[in-house]
Structures are given as C-alpha cells and as structure tokens.
Amino acid sequence: MVRVAVTGASGLVGECLIRLLLGHPDVEVTYLGSHSSAGRDIADVLPSLKGELSLGCKLPEHDDIAAAADAAILAHKSAESLKLTPRLLEAGVKVIDIGGEFRLKDPALYQQWYGQKHTALDVLGEAVYGLPEYYRDEIRAARLVANPGCYPTAVILSLAPLLAAGLILPRGISVSCASGLTGAGRTSGVLFIDGNENMRAYALAGHKHWPEMEQELAALTGEAVRLTFVPHIVPINRGILSTIFAQPSGAPNQDTLRGALLDKYADEPFVRVRDWGGEVCMANVRGTNYCDVSVDYIEATGAVIVMSAIDNMLKGACTQAIQNLNLMFGLDETAGIGGVRGS
Amino acid sequence: MVRVAVTGASGLVGECLIRLLLGHPDVEVTYLGSHSSAGRDIADVLPSLKGELSLGCKLPEHDDIAAAADAAILAHKSAESLKLTPRLLEAGVKVIDIGGEFRLKDPALYQQWYGQKHTALDVLGEAVYGLPEYYRDEIRAARLVANPGCYPTAVILSLAPLLAAGLILPRGISVSCASGLTGAGRTSGVLFIDGNENMRAYALAGHKHWPEMEQELAALTGEAVRLTFVPHIVPINRGILSTIFAQPSGAPNQDTLRGALLDKYADEPFVRVRDWGGEVCMANVRGTNYCDVSVDYIEATGAVIVMSAIDNMLKGACTQAIQNLNLMFGLDETAGIGGVRGS
C-alpha cells in the first residue's frame, strides 16, 4: 500500500481526491493537511465523507507528512507548495503538485503570471509535466510531478498530434473553452444566482493557463506556438469543452487529420477519438478520466475545428494526479481511476 | 467471476448499471438485452461507453441469457419480465428485477396499479423485496429479488425504525418527495425547457410506489400504515429528497427518536444517520449507495419531521441491485459499489 498525504484536504479538489483515493486498491490515505480545517476531523468538515473516513486535519508540516506518507498530493491554491516541496523531496516523499507552482519552466514567466517570485528553484528543474500521454517514462522516474492545469490538459491533448504532424499552422490558433464552476473552487466561487442561467467569458487579456499551453505545445512540437485563449464559465458543476479554430497547413483532408489523432492515441487508455465534434461533450466524460477529442475539416471555409472534453475535476485534476501517482509507484496506471464508473 | 446479463441495456438504468458492473472486481458483463438496440454494439448506442465495453445487444431470450450468464438484472420498463423471469429461474439464472413486477405481493394490487394482469404467479410468491437493511438473509437465499422502487427505498429506510419502535403514529403520515429527472427515464422524459427553472408535483391521486411503501411498512412494523404521498420533480439529474411529517406517539423527545434510527443502522454500511434534517441533502449522497436519514422533533408544533436522501439511480436502483447481487452470490456486500467514490 502506498501511503498518501493530501494537503488542501477540505477544498473542492481535496474532497474529490480523498473520495477517489478511498476507492484505490493500493493506496491508503494517511495524512490530511488543511489550514482552514486544522484540528477538525475531515468527516465533520466534509459531510459527504461521513462513514467513509475519520481522520484529523493538521497544519501541513513536512516532518509530519514524511512520517506518515510515501507521497504527497498538494492541492492548495497558495504558494505554500514552494516551501513544502523541497523539504518533502529531501525527506524522501514524492510530490504531485496540483497547484501551478511547478508547471512553467521559466521562473520569470512564473513570476509574471502567478504574481510572486519562485522560491523553489532548486527543484523546479526536475519537475516533470504530468501529462502521461506525453511524459509517461519521465513521470515513472520522477520525484516531483507538476499536475497539468485543466484547460491545458484539454487543449494540449487535442492540438498536439495535429501540430506535431504538421497538419495545422502553429500560429493563428483561436481557443474558446468553457468550464463548469467547480473550476473556480470554493473560495473564489460564484453565487448560484449569478452563475445559473448565465454564461460569460473572463480573463480575456490573459489566463495563467495560456503560457502553460504555449510552453508545452512548443516543447511537444519543436516550434513556437501562438494561440489566443478565451475561457468562459457555464452553469454546470463539472466539465471543460474546448472549441479550437485552426488553419490547415498544406492541403489536409478529414482522414489525414483524424488519422493523426488516431495514431497518437491508439493505445492510450484515457483518450478517445470521436467521429466528429458533435460527439465531444461534457456528459460523455463526466465522472471519468477520459479526454474525448475530435477534428473536423470544414470544406466550405477551409477551417479546421478541433474539439475536446474532459471532467475538469478528474482528468483536469484528481484522476490525472492518481494516474501520475500510479506511474510514480509502479502501480497499474488505471488503478483507482475507474473507466466510466463514476457517474 | 459472476457472469451477469443486463436487459434494458440501452436505457438510462441499463447504462448506469453497465458502467458500475464494469468496475466490479468479481463480475463480468456477458450479455446485453435490448429491444430498441438489438443488433448494435452497445458502444455505438451509448457514447459514454466507447473504449469501455464492446458487446452486441440482443433481443432478450431466456435461452441466450441462460447460456451466457449466472444472473440477470432486468431493467426494462415493460412487463416482459413477467415472461422472462419464470424461464430464467427454471434455467438456473438468478434474477434481480429493477422494474416493479415482483414488488407487490398481492396480484390484484399489481393489476390495479400497473394496469395489467400478473402472469408470473408461480414465482411471485418467492420474490424477496430487495432492501438489504431489512431482508439481508432472505436475499442471500433468494433466486428472485424485487429491487425496491426509488421513492420506497428513501421513505421506508427513514420511517420504518420509528414506526417499529412505536414512536410515531402509523396514520396521518404525509410524505413529500422530490426527484431528479433521471427518475422519469428517457422514453417519458421531460424536455429541458420544461423541466429547467421549474418544479411541479405529479401523480397526487396515486403513484404506484405508494402501495409498495404501505405494504412494506406494514410488513416491517406489524400494523397497517396509512400515508399520503406527493411526488415532485425538480431540475436536477439525480437525487431523491423525502420530507415526511408524522405525529408522535406518546411523548417522545429528540434523543429517543434519533436513537431509534441510530440503533437500527449502527452497523449498516450504507445508511447514515444525520444530526438534523438540514444535513440530509441530495449532494451528500450523489454518486453513492448511501441513504442519509434524520429525524427532528419540533417542539413548537409537536410534529416529527423525518427526512431522507438517496441517489435515485444508485441506492434507488443500480447500486442497490448490485448490493443484492453481491448478497445472492456470497460476495462482499460492498464490492463494486464504492463508498463515496462516484462523484
């Protein structure tokens, strides 16, 4: 049994993670860290957990975590990971950071987008971007995994094979994403009466997931990629849908384009290539670790429409973290994740 | 491995069942029956199953089922179960009927409420009402289990201990239930624009779950129970919330009343006694097999408020069926069900 600590335990991601880990056959939850709930039993903080788990929350300290756990999944929003991570690694605890602290390779870029200086430069360099479809071997060998952002997961998985195959241009890409409201978490949550029967865009001038997408797409395809990104919120609990407009490179056809996705994902357990964009929807991936992707060549306008969908709480956060955990500890990659069991 | 057949495979309950059974460690789905989808692969019919299961749907025939499966879970709405069930039992297949064909003991009552003559009288008598909290031993020994209705599951589990302890009167009970719209299934489904931002009551003059509740409450408590039942639909996918007004018998207090629930459910894996009615809600049970229950004695009016919540697709149908399956085959009662893993 891998002993796992979860910090940010009483947050939305923490709750989801704990629920999933309780069903993982090879994992035991042995430590819960939380600032807001330190001193309280998790079942009192999260009523859904009553009868499932009784474990006190503590102020997260690296010594306590190292004494209790083999791995720590950090789900705070704050930069506390910057302080904890080097100490946990030193103490022999493997770390999966669900926050964004170790995703951007360039500390200057981190400072620009996250509004603070990166103070864990010693370990930043060894962080592996936790997208198993592209970095499986690196994740297996890693001590520190930066779990991808929700929007980047959906966007990179759908675009990368087409860019890598040279079928679409790496510039002039327009990305429109819609997210359910669990994406905002609880502390910066939207009121029901404001979110219900409403849809709006936000962060048009720049969202911190944007440099993450450009960094990874460039790394995966070997050339600079420029995209415009507009995120939206929709009155849904869970789900991300990406609608991406790209320009073809050369003279593609539907088979070539779709073939690039099929080739890349033929053996992937958690990516499904759909027949066309209308089959990619939030409902088909809700409660699962799947990323559904599609590509459509629109003859009339010569445009390429790439779509993808994930459950932002699962493939966009929690089950992807478990997928990474499984790889880091030599477990079955799909253990504790389920296929479509969840909803 | 227990080999399981599912009929009504492409319906809402069928889809949910299949998804759950795929994650069950001791079960294999070996047969899918469906009238509307016969001849098609289930992954083409239900897009969420792509990558999970490839299996052709067939017109349900008892011979085929018996050749392929040890157990059949019948999830049609129609009365086809009346025809299939005796033949399946004869062929040695254990049956769990999710429809209502074997719940009412009295064939006349069945005819009155289901609008057709009961034609499987030979086996009706041996059907066990599949509420494990009350009939665990009988279910273990049964060939045929009548899986309870969703409303009855929520109402019986909360009321029965209080009635059995003589703490509330068996008459003058008023039951107001609200259900998510998966309860209506797909064929008689409500349009989004009619269901969204709306709530209404239905079947005031009588719902077929009403005699089921009265039958079982009488059986469990030893005296006739009379209740008035008003079901409602609310703009939610999954969940049932019951708000029950009862009159105290004698001079109860909060501790006595709550004690009756605690005593009964102390060792039950899937019933949780909440502190008060405001803690019983659809969100806390969504994606789980839990039934959350509470009782509040309102001093000002001398009324007793009993509340309960379930996920109508899970404890109200699919995971309760799996709980029954586990009991019938000697498996761990909680196998393949998960605790709070699901959502």
Place this chain on the structure above:
Amino acid sequence: MVRVAVTGASGLVGECLIRLLLGHPDVEVTYLGSHSSAGRDIADVLPSLKGELSLGCKLPEHDDIAAAADAAILAHKSAESLKLTPRLLEAGVKVIDIGGEFRLKDPALYQQWYGQKHTALDVLGEAVYGLPEYYRDEIRAARLVANPGCYPTAVILSLAPLLAAGLILPRGISVSCASGLTGAGRTSGVLFIDGNENMRAYALAGHKHWPEMEQELAALTGEAVRLTFVPHIVPINRGILSTIFAQPSGAPNQDTLRGALLDKYADEPFVRVRDWGGEVCMANVRGTNYCDVSVDYIEATGAVIVMSAIDNMLKGACTQAIQNLNLMFGLDETAGIGGVRGS
C-alpha cells in the same frame, strides 16, 4: 407621476424593483438609497441597468427621501426601516416595507423571531399587512404597508379560503415549501457548486415566516391555526412551490373544496385557481404577479392537498409591493405589473 424612492437599491430585490418601476407608466424613480453603493451611479453597480437609468445612490436619510419622493419602498434586510419609517411618515412619505419589520403585530413575537427589540412602536399599530386579496381597502387608506413575506403570500392565499369556509381543520397542517435561490438574496447567497444539483431543507426548527403565517391565518379565519412549516431550497433562480397537507373538516368533496377557492378569487386579477395540483408549477407564474392555487381531495387517504406557486421575487416581493403602491396612490391596481409579459 408618483415619485418613488427605493432603498436597498443595489440588492437583488432593489434591482428587480427598479427594473419594474422603470416600466410603470405612472411612476418615476427619483431616489436610490444604498449603504454599500452610496456615491456610485446605479448603472455602474448593476450592469443590467446600463442605458436604462443613471442615478446616484445615497446613504438613506429621511430628509433627502422626503425631498425627492412621495413614496418609499424599503428593501433593506436590516432593521434600518425601524429608524427611517417613523420619520418618513412624519414627513408625509408613504412607506412600503419589504423587510419584515412591520408584519408581526406583537412586538414580543418580533423580538423573538427577528432577534432585536422593535423600536418603532408608535407606527407599528397602523401598519397594514399588504396582501391586497384580503386587505385591499385598508391598503388604500394606509400610510404604512408591511409587504408580506414570500412564503406567507403563497401559503395564506391557498389556505385561507379553505380555513375560512371551515372545510379543513385549523390544526395538523403540514406545509412543505420549496424556494428558488433568489429567496436567499445576495449577501447570504449560496455558491453555485453547492446549490446546483442539490436540494435541502433548512430552518426546520422555525423560520420567521412561520409566525407570520399563523398570525394572518388566524386573523382571516377567526381561530387559532397551527401548522408545521419546512422550507427547502431548489436549484432554480425564481419561484416558490407550496405543498400543503391538511385534514378535512366534516365530509368535503372535491367540488366543495375547489368551490371555496373559486368563490374567493373569482374577481381577483392575480390569483388563478388551477384544476389540480399538477398544474400548479413555478414555470406558469415565473415573471408574473400571479399566485396559482389548487386543492385536491385524495379519496384513498382522505387527505386534502393544497398547492400554490408564485414568483418569489414578484408576487413574493416586488410586484406585490407595486400592487400595494398602486392601491395607496389610487392608480390602476395592475399598472406597471403586467400580466404574463415578463418572461
């Protein structure tokens, strides 16, 4: 033109009121009071009003209001009405209080339920309960109207005629109400992710609308009325649905019961008697000042089911306030309210 001041202008009720008053042919909005938005233009505070109204918000002072307005509609939640109201009346401004400060006749009951001493006893006695269907003449003559609570509006309008006709017993009445989340306002609002796909009860031990219902039902029927009241929240913006279980008095039949509603409301412009409870729903009254009511006698159990529906923001607050304003100023009672125009 009646010059109207609105306080609590930037709250949910304030915004709704302003939008409605802008469409009223005989009314001009001349003053906006708001603590949180004082010094700002209302169109900057409430984006929906851009292009409709440009008017600065002020800290509410009785002198300023009296200089600008003939009537003040008070839509704060706080007890500031207790201070403002006597001064406004003295200055010749008619007052409609949408908060609950002047609904309960008994100051001790007010203190018990609202948690503070009533400090406007001089004028409390003259406050008229603003339910036009029962107090039309008194409202016409009033300087001070206490606009009814949302739940009481729905419950009183449906129950009173049956109680007054002696057709149901005044005790043992069980009231289950569900409200959309605008009912909670903005400051104590529920997060989308907590309210969506969820339903729960609250305030089981006592809601401040409960003594209001009992007071008015007793006043209208001449005898003490005892009811048990359980409010719920449902994932809907607007609407209240009441499901009421009562016991018949004597031997009623469906015609007698329904006749009592029809007799009372034959000439009322804003109450509609529906054929049965399934026709009473939130959608049919959304965007309107209607209260839809029904009564069903359930032969099998001998119970009487009374139902009603309103838009909690309109008949439950804003359009009922305008109906009262119209009566107080001798305008057409339906002016500025519309029938079903709104949605």
Place this chain on the structure above:
Amino acid sequence: MVRVAVTGASGLVGECLIRLLLGHPDVEVTYLGSHSSAGRDIADVLPSLKGELSLGCKLPEHDDIAAAADAAILAHKSAESLKLTPRLLEAGVKVIDIGGEFRLKDPALYQQWYGQKHTALDVLGEAVYGLPEYYRDEIRAARLVANPGCYPTAVILSLAPLLAAGLILPRGISVSCASGLTGAGRTSGVLFIDGNENMRAYALAGHKHWPEMEQELAALTGEAVRLTFVPHIVPINRGILSTIFAQPSGAPNQDTLRGALLDKYADEPFVRVRDWGGEVCMANVRGTNYCDVSVDYIEATGAVIVMSAIDNMLKGACTQAIQNLNLMFGLDETAGIGGVRGS
C-alpha cells in the same frame, strides 16, 4: 390599435410573442393560427396564459387572417409562410416572418440550406431584413419583413461596425456561439437529462444561419466576408453569447476599435457597448431587447476578440419582431418592448 395575428401560436415563440403583445399599449391580438392546436382555446393549450387571453386557435387561412388583422407575425417553423405570405400581402396584411423563409436573397442558397424550393419568388425581392439598427427606414416602408435569425442578430450587430470601418479583416473570422435551449424550440427539443450538466457543439459542417450572416455582413460592408461558425448548446433556457476571433487590419488599438462600436450605436435604444468582453453576458440581457457588444484588442497575441449577447427569444426573435412591427405601423419603436422590465 393595430390588430395582430400570430401563427404558430402554441409554439415556444408563439407563446412568448402573445405574452409580449398582451402588454403592448397599441396592439390587440385578434387571431391565433396553429396547426397542432386548431379548435382549442389558447389558454387551454398554454397554461401560463390562463386569465390573460381567451381566444380560439384556427388552422391558418389567409382570408380569415385578413378579415381579423392588420399585421401577421408568422412563427411557424415550416414553409407554410411561402404559401401564406403572398396572399396576405395581396389582401393588404403586413407580414413579419420569424421563420427563415425570406432572409436569404438568393433562392438557390435558400434551396441549398432549407432543403426546399422557394415558391414565393414574387415577393422575396421586396422582403426587408428586419435588423432596425441597419434597415430602419426600409422597415418603415416595408410590407414584408424577414425577422433575423437569433445567431445572425448577435453576430452581425457586433461585427458589422468593425468590418465597415475596415478595422478587422473580412476573412479568417472564427465565430463560437452558445445558445440556450429555447433556441431548439419544442418539437426538436432536448431532454432535460441530456441537456443538463452538458455542453456540446452541433452543425459544425454548416448551420443555416451561416449564409445569412455572410450575406448581411457583405451587404453592410461592401465586400465578401468569410467566417467559420460553430454553434453550441448550453444548459440555460434563454440567451446567446458570441465569442468571435478576428484579425486586425492595420494597426488598431483598443480605442479605435471600441470607438467604431460607440459611433455606430450611440443613439440606438437597444444596443449597449460594454467596456470589455467579461461584461457581456447572458444575464445582463435576459428578459430584454438589448444586444450587448464589446471588442477587446489582445496585445500579447495581436488578436481582436468581439463579443455579444442577446436573449434569443427576445432580440433574437419576439421583441425584435415587435420592434419591426412598431416601425412598420409608425408606432414608438420601443412600445410594448420594455427596457429591462422583463426578468
């Protein structure tokens, strides 16, 4: 009083239109046509209208309509307008067609996108595209107005001023729109359980609103415009949000771009230019005839993001039709529409 006939009276658009016309001070509803409800009173067909209007529905015949009405608003989905319209015009009835029969100027294009031959060529040429912001004078003089599609209304109003000013390129425009589910009407409606908690794209290969957008944008700007259009459905009753990616022409800046919108719409009663895209949302326009628009120049990528929002049932259909009716009959353009009264 202008006497108005509504056909398609019992559909979703018909119901909304009737509700609005009942509140119009200068209009009387004198005729209701409906195939599905002929012979029934509208208040029996549409429960929300009880107490508002009692009028029988008839099979739509041009003679009957001409005898009863000065204007006919056609809200069928079918091509029956092709038959009725010439006869109504001949009989002196002015026609507003809410279907798409008279929007495309080119009959061949009509046949391609609507799947049938245009059989009212005599009058097609005189049809005026009913977008008052661009064709106000022509509408005043028209006998026949083609009420714009919902998506085209939102897209044209936001894009046209920027294209006309030469600030964005007329090619490479990517349009992502999301619509509430009233957009699908009732006959092709989506089930609650399929639409709720879900979002998907549809009609990627071509939606019939696409040639309408290109036709009108070309007409308004004097050059061919090419755009790629992806519509989506979101779990909302009402609203359209457009997110449009365009490329700047020359070296624009935020002020130049926004200035083009402000110049065009300075005096328009129903278009509001918002400060940035995050202020354009469905909630701010729900229940109104407003189209909110914005433009954002994204320095980092050099992209131009144009956004717009309307209530698809109002500015996208019913209140825009009333705006056209007002113009055609010399009434106040805003009569019967209200500002933000509606929700």
